Amino acid sequence: MTRSITILGATGSIGTSTLDLLRADRANWRVEAVTANSSAEDLAALAREFGAEIAVIGDERHLPALRKALDGSGIETAGGSKALCEAAARPVDITVAAIVGCAGLAPTMAAVEAGGTIALANKEALVSAGDILMSAVRRTGATLLPTDSEHNAIFQCLAGSDVTEVRKITLTASGGPFRTLDAEELKTVTREQALKHPNWDMGAKITIDSATMMNKGLEFIEAHHLFPVGLDRIAILVHPQSIVHSMVEYRDRSTLAQLGPSDMRVPIAFCLAWPRRMKTGLDPLDLAAIGTLTFEAPNEALFPATRICREAIEAGGAAPAVLNAANEVAVDAFLAGQIGFSRITALVEATLARYSAAAPATLEDVLAIDAGARACARDMLETSELV
Structure with missing residues:
Protein backbone atom coordinates (compact mmCIF):
# COMPACT_ATOMS: atom_id res chain seq x y z
CA MET A 1 0.00 0.00 0.00
CA THR A 2 1.35 3.41 -0.99
CA ARG A 3 2.06 5.76 1.91
CA SER A 4 2.23 9.55 1.79
CA ILE A 5 5.05 11.64 3.24
CA THR A 6 6.04 15.26 3.78
CA ILE A 7 9.69 16.13 4.33
CA LEU A 8 10.38 19.38 6.16
CA GLY A 9 14.02 20.21 5.47
CA ALA A 10 14.39 18.01 2.39
CA THR A 11 17.79 19.37 1.32
CA GLY A 12 19.47 18.91 4.71
CA SER A 13 21.29 15.90 6.10
CA ILE A 14 18.20 14.11 7.47
CA GLY A 15 16.11 15.01 4.46
CA THR A 16 18.77 13.68 2.09
CA SER A 17 19.00 10.38 3.98
CA THR A 18 15.21 10.07 4.00
CA LEU A 19 15.04 10.56 0.25
CA ASP A 20 17.78 7.97 -0.26
CA LEU A 21 15.53 5.45 1.48
CA LEU A 22 12.53 6.47 -0.62
CA ARG A 23 14.51 6.03 -3.84
CA ALA A 24 15.03 2.38 -2.96
CA ASP A 25 11.31 1.91 -2.31
CA ARG A 26 9.68 4.32 -4.74
CA ALA A 27 6.61 2.23 -5.49
CA ASN A 28 5.45 2.40 -1.88
CA TRP A 29 5.70 6.16 -1.33
CA ARG A 30 3.94 9.31 -2.52
CA VAL A 31 5.66 12.59 -1.68
CA GLU A 32 3.17 15.29 -0.70
CA ALA A 33 5.45 18.20 0.20
CA VAL A 34 9.13 19.03 0.35
CA THR A 35 10.61 22.15 1.93
CA ALA A 36 13.95 23.91 2.22
CA ASN A 37 15.17 27.20 3.63
CA SER A 38 16.98 28.76 0.67
CA SER A 39 18.25 26.05 -1.72
CA ALA A 40 15.67 26.72 -4.43
CA GLU A 41 17.33 24.81 -7.27
CA ASP A 42 18.06 21.75 -5.14
CA LEU A 43 14.52 21.78 -3.77
CA ALA A 44 13.06 22.06 -7.27
CA ALA A 45 15.15 19.11 -8.46
CA LEU A 46 13.89 16.96 -5.59
CA ALA A 47 10.29 18.04 -6.13
CA ARG A 48 10.52 17.04 -9.79
CA GLU A 49 12.29 13.75 -9.06
CA PHE A 50 9.71 12.63 -6.52
CA GLY A 51 6.66 14.24 -8.08
CA ALA A 52 5.82 16.28 -4.99
CA GLU A 53 2.49 18.06 -4.85
CA ILE A 54 4.09 21.21 -3.42
CA ALA A 55 7.56 22.66 -2.82
CA VAL A 56 7.95 25.36 -0.16
CA ILE A 57 10.94 27.63 0.37
CA GLY A 58 11.29 29.16 3.83
CA ASP A 59 13.13 32.28 2.69
CA GLU A 60 10.64 34.08 0.44
CA ARG A 61 13.46 35.89 -1.36
CA HIS A 62 14.16 32.59 -3.14
CA LEU A 63 10.55 31.95 -4.17
CA PRO A 64 10.96 33.47 -7.68
CA ALA A 65 13.90 31.14 -8.32
CA LEU A 66 11.86 28.17 -7.11
CA ARG A 67 8.93 29.10 -9.34
CA LYS A 68 11.23 29.47 -12.33
CA ALA A 69 12.88 26.10 -11.68
CA LEU A 70 9.49 24.38 -11.43
CA ASP A 71 7.82 26.22 -14.30
CA GLY A 72 5.72 23.82 -16.35
CA SER A 73 6.01 20.97 -13.85
CA GLY A 74 2.54 21.37 -12.36
CA ILE A 75 4.09 21.36 -8.88
CA GLU A 76 2.66 24.01 -6.56
CA THR A 77 5.12 26.46 -5.02
CA ALA A 78 4.98 28.67 -1.94
CA GLY A 79 7.32 30.57 0.35
CA GLY A 80 7.60 31.95 3.87
CA SER A 81 7.00 30.73 7.40
CA LYS A 82 3.22 30.55 7.03
CA ALA A 83 3.58 28.36 3.95
CA LEU A 84 5.95 26.04 5.82
CA CYS A 85 3.37 25.56 8.54
CA GLU A 86 0.62 24.97 6.00
CA ALA A 87 2.74 22.33 4.28
CA ALA A 88 3.47 20.69 7.64
CA ALA A 89 -0.25 20.51 8.41
CA ARG A 90 -1.17 18.66 5.21
CA PRO A 91 -2.67 15.24 5.95
CA VAL A 92 -0.09 12.53 5.25
CA ASP A 93 0.87 9.18 6.73
CA ILE A 94 4.13 10.57 8.11
CA THR A 95 5.84 13.95 8.33
CA VAL A 96 9.61 14.08 8.69
CA ALA A 97 10.42 17.17 10.78
CA ALA A 98 14.05 17.84 9.90
CA ILE A 99 14.37 21.64 9.77
CA VAL A 100 17.46 22.54 11.78
CA GLY A 101 17.21 25.02 14.62
CA CYS A 102 14.38 27.05 16.09
CA ALA A 103 13.15 27.68 12.54
CA GLY A 104 11.66 24.18 12.68
CA LEU A 105 9.62 24.83 15.82
CA ALA A 106 6.46 26.32 14.25
CA PRO A 107 6.24 23.80 11.37
CA THR A 108 6.74 20.92 13.79
CA MET A 109 3.98 22.28 16.01
CA ALA A 110 1.72 22.63 12.95
CA ALA A 111 2.25 18.94 12.15
CA VAL A 112 1.46 18.02 15.75
CA GLU A 113 -1.67 20.18 15.77
CA ALA A 114 -2.83 18.30 12.68
CA GLY A 115 -2.70 15.11 14.75
CA GLY A 116 -0.40 13.23 12.41
CA THR A 117 2.59 10.94 12.79
CA ILE A 118 5.81 12.92 13.01
CA ALA A 119 9.33 11.55 12.67
CA LEU A 120 10.97 14.16 14.87
CA ALA A 121 14.52 15.06 13.92
CA ASN A 122 14.34 18.71 15.02
CA LYS A 123 15.70 18.61 18.56
CA GLU A 124 15.21 22.32 19.12
CA ALA A 125 11.44 21.87 19.15
CA LEU A 126 11.64 19.74 22.29
CA VAL A 127 14.47 21.73 23.85
CA SER A 128 12.82 25.14 23.46
CA ALA A 129 9.18 24.14 23.81
CA GLY A 130 9.13 20.63 25.22
CA ASP A 131 6.27 21.10 27.68
CA ILE A 132 4.13 22.92 25.10
CA LEU A 133 4.88 20.42 22.33
CA MET A 134 4.23 17.33 24.46
CA SER A 135 1.00 18.86 25.77
CA ALA A 136 -0.12 19.35 22.16
CA VAL A 137 0.81 15.75 21.35
CA ARG A 138 -1.40 14.50 24.17
CA ARG A 139 -4.25 16.82 23.23
CA THR A 140 -4.28 16.06 19.49
CA GLY A 141 -3.39 12.38 19.63
CA ALA A 142 -0.38 12.94 17.38
CA THR A 143 2.36 10.30 17.32
CA LEU A 144 5.98 11.36 17.82
CA LEU A 145 8.62 8.94 16.52
CA PRO A 146 12.09 10.02 17.74
CA THR A 147 14.54 10.11 14.84
CA MET A 264 21.16 8.07 10.10
CA ARG A 265 19.34 5.94 7.55
CA VAL A 266 18.93 3.28 10.26
CA PRO A 267 16.79 5.34 12.69
CA ILE A 268 15.03 7.10 9.82
CA ALA A 269 14.09 3.75 8.28
CA PHE A 270 12.75 2.60 11.64
CA CYS A 271 10.44 5.62 11.74
CA LEU A 272 9.34 5.32 8.11
CA ALA A 273 8.40 1.66 8.48
CA TRP A 274 7.12 1.78 12.08
CA PRO A 275 5.68 -0.40 13.52
CA ARG A 276 7.41 -2.69 11.01
CA ARG A 277 10.92 -2.52 9.55
CA MET A 278 12.37 -1.91 6.10
CA LYS A 279 15.60 -2.61 4.24
CA THR A 280 18.25 0.12 4.25
CA GLY A 281 20.85 -1.32 1.90
CA LEU A 282 23.57 -0.79 4.52
CA ASP A 283 26.25 -3.33 5.35
CA PRO A 284 25.62 -5.32 8.55
CA LEU A 302 36.63 20.51 29.46
CA PHE A 303 33.22 20.10 27.84
CA PRO A 304 30.73 21.86 30.14
CA ALA A 305 27.82 21.81 27.68
CA THR A 306 26.19 18.73 29.23
CA ARG A 307 26.30 20.37 32.68
CA ILE A 308 24.88 23.62 31.29
CA CYS A 309 22.01 21.75 29.64
CA ARG A 310 21.27 19.70 32.75
CA GLU A 311 21.15 22.85 34.87
CA ALA A 312 18.88 24.56 32.32
CA ILE A 313 16.28 21.80 32.31
CA GLU A 314 16.48 21.57 36.10
CA ALA A 315 15.78 25.32 36.27
CA GLY A 316 12.94 24.93 33.76
CA GLY A 317 10.82 27.89 32.71
CA ALA A 318 12.46 29.90 29.94
CA ALA A 319 15.97 28.54 30.53
CA PRO A 320 15.95 25.76 27.89
CA ALA A 321 14.68 28.14 25.20
CA VAL A 322 17.33 30.71 26.18
CA LEU A 323 20.01 28.03 26.06
CA ASN A 324 18.97 26.86 22.60
CA ALA A 325 18.84 30.38 21.18
CA ALA A 326 22.22 31.33 22.63
CA ASN A 327 23.79 28.15 21.30
CA GLU A 328 22.56 28.80 17.77
CA VAL A 329 24.07 32.30 17.92
CA ALA A 330 27.32 30.96 19.37
CA VAL A 331 27.70 28.22 16.75
CA ASP A 332 27.05 30.73 13.95
CA ALA A 333 29.65 33.06 15.48
CA PHE A 334 32.24 30.27 15.64
CA LEU A 335 31.58 29.21 12.05
CA ALA A 336 31.95 32.86 10.99
CA GLY A 337 35.27 33.18 12.83
CA GLN A 338 33.98 35.64 15.43
CA ILE A 339 34.78 33.51 18.48
CA GLY A 340 37.06 30.61 19.33
CA PHE A 341 35.84 27.08 19.91
CA SER A 342 36.06 27.29 23.71
CA ARG A 343 33.92 30.42 23.74
CA ILE A 344 30.84 28.69 22.30
CA THR A 345 29.70 27.28 25.62
CA ALA A 346 30.96 30.38 27.44
CA LEU A 347 28.58 32.54 25.41
CA VAL A 348 25.70 30.17 26.12
CA GLU A 349 26.35 30.20 29.85
CA ALA A 350 26.76 33.99 29.90
CA THR A 351 23.44 34.45 28.09
CA LEU A 352 21.69 32.19 30.57
CA ALA A 353 23.10 34.27 33.41
CA ARG A 354 22.14 37.60 31.85
CA TYR A 355 18.79 37.02 30.13
CA SER A 356 15.66 35.98 31.99
CA ALA A 357 12.00 35.71 31.04
CA ALA A 358 8.77 34.24 32.34
CA ALA A 359 8.06 30.60 31.64
CA PRO A 360 6.47 30.24 28.18
CA ALA A 361 2.83 29.16 27.96
CA THR A 362 2.43 29.33 24.19
CA LEU A 363 4.49 28.92 21.04
CA GLU A 364 4.46 32.70 20.64
CA ASP A 365 6.02 33.00 24.12
CA VAL A 366 8.80 30.61 23.12
CA LEU A 367 9.53 32.56 19.94
CA ALA A 368 9.64 35.82 21.93
CA ILE A 369 12.10 34.29 24.41
CA ASP A 370 14.16 32.98 21.52
CA ALA A 371 14.34 36.43 19.93
CA GLY A 372 15.26 38.10 23.21
CA ALA A 373 17.98 35.58 24.05
CA ARG A 374 19.48 35.89 20.58
CA ALA A 375 19.59 39.67 20.91
CA CYS A 376 21.31 39.33 24.28
CA ALA A 377 23.90 36.89 22.94
CA ARG A 378 24.59 39.04 19.88
CA ASP A 379 24.97 42.12 22.07
CA MET A 380 27.73 40.38 24.01
CA LEU A 381 29.42 39.45 20.74
CA GLU A 382 29.22 43.01 19.43
CA THR A 383 30.69 44.41 22.63
CA SER A 384 33.48 41.81 22.44
CA GLU A 385 32.62 40.45 25.86
CA LEU A 386 32.94 36.82 24.73
CA VAL A 387 35.44 37.05 21.84
Whole structure:
Protein backbone atom coordinates (compact mmCIF):
# COMPACT_ATOMS: atom_id res chain seq x y z
CA MET A 1 0.00 0.00 0.00
CA THR A 2 1.35 3.41 -0.99
CA ARG A 3 2.06 5.76 1.91
CA SER A 4 2.23 9.55 1.79
CA ILE A 5 5.05 11.64 3.24
CA THR A 6 6.04 15.26 3.78
CA ILE A 7 9.69 16.13 4.33
CA LEU A 8 10.38 19.38 6.16
CA GLY A 9 14.02 20.21 5.47
CA ALA A 10 14.39 18.01 2.39
CA THR A 11 17.79 19.37 1.32
CA GLY A 12 19.47 18.91 4.71
CA SER A 13 21.29 15.90 6.10
CA ILE A 14 18.20 14.11 7.47
CA GLY A 15 16.11 15.01 4.46
CA THR A 16 18.77 13.68 2.09
CA SER A 17 19.00 10.38 3.98
CA THR A 18 15.21 10.07 4.00
CA LEU A 19 15.04 10.56 0.25
CA ASP A 20 17.78 7.97 -0.26
CA LEU A 21 15.53 5.45 1.48
CA LEU A 22 12.53 6.47 -0.62
CA ARG A 23 14.51 6.03 -3.84
CA ALA A 24 15.03 2.38 -2.96
CA ASP A 25 11.31 1.91 -2.31
CA ARG A 26 9.68 4.32 -4.74
CA ALA A 27 6.61 2.23 -5.49
CA ASN A 28 5.45 2.40 -1.88
CA TRP A 29 5.70 6.16 -1.33
CA ARG A 30 3.94 9.31 -2.52
CA VAL A 31 5.66 12.59 -1.68
CA GLU A 32 3.17 15.29 -0.70
CA ALA A 33 5.45 18.20 0.20
CA VAL A 34 9.13 19.03 0.35
CA THR A 35 10.61 22.15 1.93
CA ALA A 36 13.95 23.91 2.22
CA ASN A 37 15.17 27.20 3.63
CA SER A 38 16.98 28.76 0.67
CA SER A 39 18.25 26.05 -1.72
CA ALA A 40 15.67 26.72 -4.43
CA GLU A 41 17.33 24.81 -7.27
CA ASP A 42 18.06 21.75 -5.14
CA LEU A 43 14.52 21.78 -3.77
CA ALA A 44 13.06 22.06 -7.27
CA ALA A 45 15.15 19.11 -8.46
CA LEU A 46 13.89 16.96 -5.59
CA ALA A 47 10.29 18.04 -6.13
CA ARG A 48 10.52 17.04 -9.79
CA GLU A 49 12.29 13.75 -9.06
CA PHE A 50 9.71 12.63 -6.52
CA GLY A 51 6.66 14.24 -8.08
CA ALA A 52 5.82 16.28 -4.99
CA GLU A 53 2.49 18.06 -4.85
CA ILE A 54 4.09 21.21 -3.42
CA ALA A 55 7.56 22.66 -2.82
CA VAL A 56 7.95 25.36 -0.16
CA ILE A 57 10.94 27.63 0.37
CA GLY A 58 11.29 29.16 3.83
CA ASP A 59 13.13 32.28 2.69
CA GLU A 60 10.64 34.08 0.44
CA ARG A 61 13.46 35.89 -1.36
CA HIS A 62 14.16 32.59 -3.14
CA LEU A 63 10.55 31.95 -4.17
CA PRO A 64 10.96 33.47 -7.68
CA ALA A 65 13.90 31.14 -8.32
CA LEU A 66 11.86 28.17 -7.11
CA ARG A 67 8.93 29.10 -9.34
CA LYS A 68 11.23 29.47 -12.33
CA ALA A 69 12.88 26.10 -11.68
CA LEU A 70 9.49 24.38 -11.43
CA ASP A 71 7.82 26.22 -14.30
CA GLY A 72 5.72 23.82 -16.35
CA SER A 73 6.01 20.97 -13.85
CA GLY A 74 2.54 21.37 -12.36
CA ILE A 75 4.09 21.36 -8.88
CA GLU A 76 2.66 24.01 -6.56
CA THR A 77 5.12 26.46 -5.02
CA ALA A 78 4.98 28.67 -1.94
CA GLY A 79 7.32 30.57 0.35
CA GLY A 80 7.60 31.95 3.87
CA SER A 81 7.00 30.73 7.40
CA LYS A 82 3.22 30.55 7.03
CA ALA A 83 3.58 28.36 3.95
CA LEU A 84 5.95 26.04 5.82
CA CYS A 85 3.37 25.56 8.54
CA GLU A 86 0.62 24.97 6.00
CA ALA A 87 2.74 22.33 4.28
CA ALA A 88 3.47 20.69 7.64
CA ALA A 89 -0.25 20.51 8.41
CA ARG A 90 -1.17 18.66 5.21
CA PRO A 91 -2.67 15.24 5.95
CA VAL A 92 -0.09 12.53 5.25
CA ASP A 93 0.87 9.18 6.73
CA ILE A 94 4.13 10.57 8.11
CA THR A 95 5.84 13.95 8.33
CA VAL A 96 9.61 14.08 8.69
CA ALA A 97 10.42 17.17 10.78
CA ALA A 98 14.05 17.84 9.90
CA ILE A 99 14.37 21.64 9.77
CA VAL A 100 17.46 22.54 11.78
CA GLY A 101 17.21 25.02 14.62
CA CYS A 102 14.38 27.05 16.09
CA ALA A 103 13.15 27.68 12.54
CA GLY A 104 11.66 24.18 12.68
CA LEU A 105 9.62 24.83 15.82
CA ALA A 106 6.46 26.32 14.25
CA PRO A 107 6.24 23.80 11.37
CA THR A 108 6.74 20.92 13.79
CA MET A 109 3.98 22.28 16.01
CA ALA A 110 1.72 22.63 12.95
CA ALA A 111 2.25 18.94 12.15
CA VAL A 112 1.46 18.02 15.75
CA GLU A 113 -1.67 20.18 15.77
CA ALA A 114 -2.83 18.30 12.68
CA GLY A 115 -2.70 15.11 14.75
CA GLY A 116 -0.40 13.23 12.41
CA THR A 117 2.59 10.94 12.79
CA ILE A 118 5.81 12.92 13.01
CA ALA A 119 9.33 11.55 12.67
CA LEU A 120 10.97 14.16 14.87
CA ALA A 121 14.52 15.06 13.92
CA ASN A 122 14.34 18.71 15.02
CA LYS A 123 15.70 18.61 18.56
CA GLU A 124 15.21 22.32 19.12
CA ALA A 125 11.44 21.87 19.15
CA LEU A 126 11.64 19.74 22.29
CA VAL A 127 14.47 21.73 23.85
CA SER A 128 12.82 25.14 23.46
CA ALA A 129 9.18 24.14 23.81
CA GLY A 130 9.13 20.63 25.22
CA ASP A 131 6.27 21.10 27.68
CA ILE A 132 4.13 22.92 25.10
CA LEU A 133 4.88 20.42 22.33
CA MET A 134 4.23 17.33 24.46
CA SER A 135 1.00 18.86 25.77
CA ALA A 136 -0.12 19.35 22.16
CA VAL A 137 0.81 15.75 21.35
CA ARG A 138 -1.40 14.50 24.17
CA ARG A 139 -4.25 16.82 23.23
CA THR A 140 -4.28 16.06 19.49
CA GLY A 141 -3.39 12.38 19.63
CA ALA A 142 -0.38 12.94 17.38
CA THR A 143 2.36 10.30 17.32
CA LEU A 144 5.98 11.36 17.82
CA LEU A 145 8.62 8.94 16.52
CA PRO A 146 12.09 10.02 17.74
CA THR A 147 14.54 10.11 14.84
CA ASP A 148 17.76 11.14 16.59
CA SER A 149 19.86 7.98 16.69
CA GLU A 150 20.02 8.02 20.50
CA HIS A 151 16.34 8.58 21.16
CA ASN A 152 15.38 6.16 18.44
CA ALA A 153 17.62 3.59 20.14
CA ILE A 154 15.88 4.21 23.47
CA PHE A 155 12.49 3.91 21.77
CA GLN A 156 13.57 0.55 20.35
CA CYS A 157 14.94 -0.65 23.69
CA LEU A 158 11.71 0.25 25.45
CA ALA A 159 9.71 -1.69 22.82
CA GLY A 160 6.39 -0.90 24.48
CA SER A 161 7.63 -1.48 28.04
CA ASP A 162 6.23 0.66 30.84
CA VAL A 163 8.64 3.47 31.76
CA THR A 164 7.91 2.75 35.42
CA GLU A 165 10.00 -0.41 34.93
CA VAL A 166 13.02 1.67 33.86
CA ARG A 167 15.84 2.28 36.32
CA LYS A 168 18.11 4.29 34.02
CA ILE A 169 18.37 5.56 30.46
CA THR A 170 21.88 6.06 29.10
CA LEU A 171 22.54 8.31 26.13
CA THR A 172 25.79 7.43 24.40
CA ALA A 173 28.04 10.10 22.90
CA SER A 174 30.97 9.77 20.52
CA GLY A 175 32.79 12.49 22.44
CA GLY A 176 33.41 14.33 19.18
CA PRO A 177 36.77 14.88 17.48
CA PHE A 178 38.42 16.65 20.43
CA ARG A 179 37.73 14.42 23.43
CA THR A 180 41.46 13.70 23.94
CA LEU A 181 42.60 17.34 23.77
CA ASP A 182 43.43 19.51 26.79
CA ALA A 183 42.15 23.00 27.56
CA GLU A 184 45.00 24.79 25.77
CA GLU A 185 44.62 22.66 22.65
CA LEU A 186 40.89 23.35 22.55
CA LYS A 187 41.58 27.08 22.30
CA THR A 188 43.29 26.57 18.95
CA VAL A 189 40.64 24.36 17.32
CA THR A 190 39.74 25.58 13.83
CA ARG A 191 36.43 25.61 12.00
CA GLU A 192 37.69 22.99 9.56
CA GLN A 193 38.81 20.65 12.35
CA ALA A 194 35.50 20.99 14.19
CA LEU A 195 33.52 20.12 11.07
CA LYS A 196 35.26 16.74 10.73
CA HIS A 197 33.28 14.35 12.91
CA PRO A 198 35.04 10.99 13.41
CA ASN A 199 31.92 8.84 12.93
CA TRP A 200 28.90 10.71 11.59
CA ASP A 201 28.14 12.69 8.43
CA MET A 202 25.91 15.54 9.59
CA GLY A 203 25.12 19.17 8.87
CA ALA A 204 27.43 21.93 10.10
CA LYS A 205 25.39 23.02 13.12
CA ILE A 206 24.91 19.52 14.52
CA THR A 207 28.56 18.66 13.84
CA ILE A 208 29.75 21.64 15.88
CA ASP A 209 27.26 20.77 18.63
CA SER A 210 28.74 17.28 18.69
CA ALA A 211 32.26 18.69 18.99
CA THR A 212 31.29 20.81 22.02
CA MET A 213 29.10 18.02 23.48
CA MET A 214 26.18 20.48 23.34
CA ASN A 215 24.40 18.00 21.08
CA LYS A 216 24.37 15.48 23.90
CA GLY A 217 23.18 18.07 26.38
CA LEU A 218 20.30 18.99 24.10
CA GLU A 219 19.51 15.28 23.72
CA PHE A 220 19.43 14.99 27.51
CA ILE A 221 16.65 17.61 27.53
CA GLU A 222 14.86 15.84 24.69
CA ALA A 223 15.03 12.51 26.51
CA HIS A 224 13.47 14.11 29.58
CA HIS A 225 10.41 15.07 27.52
CA LEU A 226 10.17 11.91 25.41
CA PHE A 227 10.81 9.39 28.18
CA PRO A 228 9.54 10.79 31.51
CA VAL A 229 11.56 8.69 33.93
CA GLY A 230 12.97 11.66 35.88
CA LEU A 231 16.12 13.69 35.29
CA ASP A 232 18.04 11.66 37.86
CA ARG A 233 17.52 8.52 35.78
CA ILE A 234 19.02 9.88 32.56
CA ALA A 235 22.79 9.58 32.13
CA ILE A 236 25.39 10.30 29.45
CA LEU A 237 28.24 7.95 28.58
CA VAL A 238 31.01 8.58 26.06
CA HIS A 239 31.35 5.73 23.56
CA PRO A 240 33.88 6.71 20.87
CA GLN A 241 32.99 3.94 18.40
CA SER A 242 29.33 5.06 18.05
CA ILE A 243 28.11 1.48 17.70
CA VAL A 244 25.93 1.34 20.83
CA HIS A 245 23.46 4.16 20.25
CA SER A 246 21.87 4.16 23.71
CA MET A 247 20.83 1.81 26.51
CA VAL A 248 17.91 1.22 28.86
CA GLU A 249 18.42 -0.44 32.23
CA TYR A 250 15.37 -1.98 33.89
CA ARG A 251 14.74 -2.42 37.59
CA ASP A 252 15.66 -6.11 37.38
CA ARG A 253 19.19 -4.88 36.37
CA SER A 254 18.76 -6.10 32.81
CA THR A 255 20.17 -3.60 30.28
CA LEU A 256 19.05 -3.48 26.65
CA ALA A 257 21.24 -1.72 24.09
CA GLN A 258 20.59 -0.88 20.45
CA LEU A 259 23.58 -1.37 18.13
CA GLY A 260 23.88 -0.33 14.52
CA PRO A 261 25.99 1.39 11.87
CA SER A 262 26.81 5.09 12.32
CA ASP A 263 24.34 6.05 9.61
CA MET A 264 21.16 8.07 10.10
CA ARG A 265 19.34 5.94 7.55
CA VAL A 266 18.93 3.28 10.26
CA PRO A 267 16.79 5.34 12.69
CA ILE A 268 15.03 7.10 9.82
CA ALA A 269 14.09 3.75 8.28
CA PHE A 270 12.75 2.60 11.64
CA CYS A 271 10.44 5.62 11.74
CA LEU A 272 9.34 5.32 8.11
CA ALA A 273 8.40 1.66 8.48
CA TRP A 274 7.12 1.78 12.08
CA PRO A 275 5.68 -0.40 13.52
CA ARG A 276 7.41 -2.69 11.01
CA ARG A 277 10.92 -2.52 9.55
CA MET A 278 12.37 -1.91 6.10
CA LYS A 279 15.60 -2.61 4.24
CA THR A 280 18.25 0.12 4.25
CA GLY A 281 20.85 -1.32 1.90
CA LEU A 282 23.57 -0.79 4.52
CA ASP A 283 26.25 -3.33 5.35
CA PRO A 284 25.62 -5.32 8.55
CA LEU A 285 27.69 -4.74 11.67
CA ASP A 286 30.86 -6.84 11.81
CA LEU A 287 31.57 -6.91 15.53
CA ALA A 288 34.58 -9.16 15.08
CA ALA A 289 36.15 -6.60 12.78
CA ILE A 290 35.23 -3.75 15.15
CA GLY A 291 36.85 -5.75 17.93
CA THR A 292 36.51 -3.41 20.90
CA LEU A 293 33.79 -1.18 22.29
CA THR A 294 34.91 1.30 24.94
CA PHE A 295 33.07 3.62 27.32
CA GLU A 296 34.11 6.52 29.55
CA ALA A 297 32.52 9.22 31.65
CA PRO A 298 32.10 12.65 30.00
CA ASN A 299 34.68 15.28 30.95
CA GLU A 300 32.50 18.21 32.01
CA ALA A 301 35.51 20.25 33.10
CA LEU A 302 36.63 20.51 29.46
CA PHE A 303 33.22 20.10 27.84
CA PRO A 304 30.73 21.86 30.14
CA ALA A 305 27.82 21.81 27.68
CA THR A 306 26.19 18.73 29.23
CA ARG A 307 26.30 20.37 32.68
CA ILE A 308 24.88 23.62 31.29
CA CYS A 309 22.01 21.75 29.64
CA ARG A 310 21.27 19.70 32.75
CA GLU A 311 21.15 22.85 34.87
CA ALA A 312 18.88 24.56 32.32
CA ILE A 313 16.28 21.80 32.31
CA GLU A 314 16.48 21.57 36.10
CA ALA A 315 15.78 25.32 36.27
CA GLY A 316 12.94 24.93 33.76
CA GLY A 317 10.82 27.89 32.71
CA ALA A 318 12.46 29.90 29.94
CA ALA A 319 15.97 28.54 30.53
CA PRO A 320 15.95 25.76 27.89
CA ALA A 321 14.68 28.14 25.20
CA VAL A 322 17.33 30.71 26.18
CA LEU A 323 20.01 28.03 26.06
CA ASN A 324 18.97 26.86 22.60
CA ALA A 325 18.84 30.38 21.18
CA ALA A 326 22.22 31.33 22.63
CA ASN A 327 23.79 28.15 21.30
CA GLU A 328 22.56 28.80 17.77
CA VAL A 329 24.07 32.30 17.92
CA ALA A 330 27.32 30.96 19.37
CA VAL A 331 27.70 28.22 16.75
CA ASP A 332 27.05 30.73 13.95
CA ALA A 333 29.65 33.06 15.48
CA PHE A 334 32.24 30.27 15.64
CA LEU A 335 31.58 29.21 12.05
CA ALA A 336 31.95 32.86 10.99
CA GLY A 337 35.27 33.18 12.83
CA GLN A 338 33.98 35.64 15.43
CA ILE A 339 34.78 33.51 18.48
CA GLY A 340 37.06 30.61 19.33
CA PHE A 341 35.84 27.08 19.91
CA SER A 342 36.06 27.29 23.71
CA ARG A 343 33.92 30.42 23.74
CA ILE A 344 30.84 28.69 22.30
CA THR A 345 29.70 27.28 25.62
CA ALA A 346 30.96 30.38 27.44
CA LEU A 347 28.58 32.54 25.41
CA VAL A 348 25.70 30.17 26.12
CA GLU A 349 26.35 30.20 29.85
CA ALA A 350 26.76 33.99 29.90
CA THR A 351 23.44 34.45 28.09
CA LEU A 352 21.69 32.19 30.57
CA ALA A 353 23.10 34.27 33.41
CA ARG A 354 22.14 37.60 31.85
CA TYR A 355 18.79 37.02 30.13
CA SER A 356 15.66 35.98 31.99
CA ALA A 357 12.00 35.71 31.04
CA ALA A 358 8.77 34.24 32.34
CA ALA A 359 8.06 30.60 31.64
CA PRO A 360 6.47 30.24 28.18
CA ALA A 361 2.83 29.16 27.96
CA THR A 362 2.43 29.33 24.19
CA LEU A 363 4.49 28.92 21.04
CA GLU A 364 4.46 32.70 20.64
CA ASP A 365 6.02 33.00 24.12
CA VAL A 366 8.80 30.61 23.12
CA LEU A 367 9.53 32.56 19.94
CA ALA A 368 9.64 35.82 21.93
CA ILE A 369 12.10 34.29 24.41
CA ASP A 370 14.16 32.98 21.52
CA ALA A 371 14.34 36.43 19.93
CA GLY A 372 15.26 38.10 23.21
CA ALA A 373 17.98 35.58 24.05
CA ARG A 374 19.48 35.89 20.58
CA ALA A 375 19.59 39.67 20.91
CA CYS A 376 21.31 39.33 24.28
CA ALA A 377 23.90 36.89 22.94
CA ARG A 378 24.59 39.04 19.88
CA ASP A 379 24.97 42.12 22.07
CA MET A 380 27.73 40.38 24.01
CA LEU A 381 29.42 39.45 20.74
CA GLU A 382 29.22 43.01 19.43
CA THR A 383 30.69 44.41 22.63
CA SER A 384 33.48 41.81 22.44
CA GLU A 385 32.62 40.45 25.86
CA LEU A 386 32.94 36.82 24.73
CA VAL A 387 35.44 37.05 21.84
